[in-house]
Amino acid sequence: MAGLLVGGARRSCRGLFQTLQIGIRTMSAAVASYDFETLHVSQPRDSVLHVELNRPNKRNAMNHTLWREMVECFNKITHDTDHRVVVVSGAGKMFTAGIDLMDMAGQVLQPTGDDTARKAWHIRNKILQYQESFNVIEKCPKPVIAAVHNACIGGGVDLITACDIRLCSQDAWFQVKEVDIGMAADVGTLQRLPKIIGSASLMSELVYTARQLMADEALSCGLVSRVFEDKEAMLEGAFEMASEIASKSPLAVQGTKLNLIYSRDHPVKDGLNYIATWNMSMLQTDDLIKSAQAAMEKKSPKDVPYSKL
Numbered sequence: 070m071a072g073l074l075v076g077g078a079r080r081s082c083r084g085l086f087q088t089l090q091i092g093i094r095t096m097s098a099a100v101a102s103y104d105f106e107t108l109h110v111s112q113p114r115d116s117v118l119h120v121e122l123n124r125p126n127k128r129n130a131m132n133h134t135l136w137r138e139m140v141e142c143f144n145k146i147t148h149d150t151d152h153r154v155v156v157v158s159g160a161g162k163m164f165t166a167g168i169d170l171m172d173m174a175g176q177v178l179q180p181t182g183d184d185t186a187r188k189a190w191h192i193r194n195k196i197l198q199y200q201e202s203f204n205v206i207e208k209c210p211k212p213v214i215a216a217v218h219n220a221c222i223g224g225g226v227d228l229i230t231a232c233d234i235r236l237c238s239q240d241a242w243f244q245v246k247e248v249d250i251g252m253a254a255d256v257g258t259l260q261r262l263p264k265i266i267g268s269a270s271l272m273s274e275l276v277y278t279a280r281q282l283m284a285d286e287a288l289s290c291g292l293v294s295r296v297f298e299d300k301e302a303m304l305e306g307a308f309e310m311a312s313e314i315a316s317k318s319p320l321a322v323q324g325t326k327l328n329l330i331y332s333r334d335h336p337v338k339d340g341l342n343y344i345a346t347w348n349m350s351m352l353q354t355d356d357l358i359k360s361a362q363a364a365m366e367k368k369s370p371k372d373v374p375y376s377k378l
Contacts, residue, residue, distance in 0.1 A: 107135035108142055109160065113308045116153040116315035118146060125161025130169035131224045136202045143205035150377040153319050154311040155209070157232060158216040158304060159225075167223025167246055199256050203231040207330060210323035212314055216307040217241045217293070218300040227254065230261035233326060234310070235293040238303045243282040243292065245275050264333060266290045316371040318356035319378040324348075 100118065103110035109123040120142060122129040146155060159165050180195075182188035206213050206228070215232040217225075223246040229235050245262075247254040254276065263272045271290055275282060287293045297303035314322060328347060332340035356375055363373045 103142060103145065105138045105142060107132065108138050110142065112152070113156070113304075114312040114315070116151065117308060117311040118149075118152045118155045119308070120146075120155055120157045122157075122159040122165055125159075127169065128163055128166035128220075129159045129161065130166045130172075132169040132172035135169075136199055139202040140205050143209045146211060147205075147209045153211055153315040153322065153378075155211055155213045156216055156304075156307045156311050157206075157213060157228070158307070159218065163219035164217045164221040164241070165225035165228070166220060167225055170250070196255050203228050203257050206231040210326055212311075212322060212326055214307050214311055216303050217243075218303060220244070222246050223254070224256060226258045226262065227256040230265060231257055233329075236295045236297065236303055236307055236310075237284050237287060237293045238297050238300050239284050240299070241284045241287070241293075241296075243287055244279060246279050248277065249279045262292075266292055316369070318354070318360060318370070318373075318375050320351060320354050320356050320375075321360075323378065324351055 098111060100110050100112055103118075105123075107122070107124055109121040111119045111121075113119045122131075122135065124130060124132070124135065146152065180188040180191045182191050212234065213232040214234045214236065215229040217229060217235065217237040219238070219240050220242060221229060221237075222244045226243055226245055229243075245254055245258055247258075253259065259276065262275075263269065266272060268290060274280070282290075282292065284293070284296050288296050295306065297306055324347060328340070328344050331343050335343070356373075359373045359375065360370065363370065
């Protein structure tokens with residue numbers, strides 16, 4: 070009996086130690102140069118940034134400040150030579166409830182202008198500003214990994230479809246909610262989601278009915294590439310993936326992202342011509358020599374001291 074008790078105590082201690090290890094690995098201090106009201110930015114791994122939607126008491130609803138700060142944050146990340154990969158998640162109980170209707174309604178329902186044409190002009194400019202809040206994610210040359218737990222509604226779907234990789238927890242669900250509030254989605258979902266899931270029928274079903282897409286179906290249709298047991302496991306997986314990507318040549322990784330997006334939006338012939346023009350200069354990088362040398366020496370890319378980009 071004593072032996073069983075001791076063995077059980079040891080197993081409990083090992084479990085506690087492993088839990089603490091995961092907690093320590095996922096904790097990180099805020100990055101001082103990224104100071105925002107609605108976003109919390111930290112560094113969980115070397116060369117990796119973690120951007121959290123940080124309005125947990127409002128279910129991370131997207132107010133005017135958050136839309137503006139997304140642009141500021143990702144424009145800054147674009148020119149940040151110390152970080153190579155970004156993970157985006159939501160603080161608190163869910164990823165995001167979508168647009169903060171109370172905060173945003175006045176700008177759309179009461180547009181400025183002396184007549185219909187002028188009001189329409191201002192509304193169009195406002196929509197273009199909102200689109201840029203997620204366009205900056207796609208235009209950022211660093212790979213961006215979305216890590217979704219619980220609800221991802223409306224504007225949240227716009228956000229994650231602009232990311233390069235999407236992961237979620239088992240409790241995650243996704244909803245293109247706009248038709249339920251009397252509008253067509255206008256910040257990227259209708260343009261990007263069809264190219265992600267590849268099924269016109271499923272796409273139409275989701276946006277016409279506003280039904281919830283659960284985690285397992287999101288995996289099967291290609292919206293996400295991995296499903297994790299819970300938020301903690303998902304974040305750990307996201308940081309590990311980001312760290313793996315960050316260990317590669319930043320020139321190679323960022324060049325790959327830019328060419329993937331170009332090829333998505335152009336015919337194959339144009340994409341091939343673009344990469345040929347791209348690589349006529351990029352193949353002259355020292356990273357290629359360093360990588361080849363590491364391969365010959367049976368080393369990992371993690372052992373290669375790639376220069377900052």
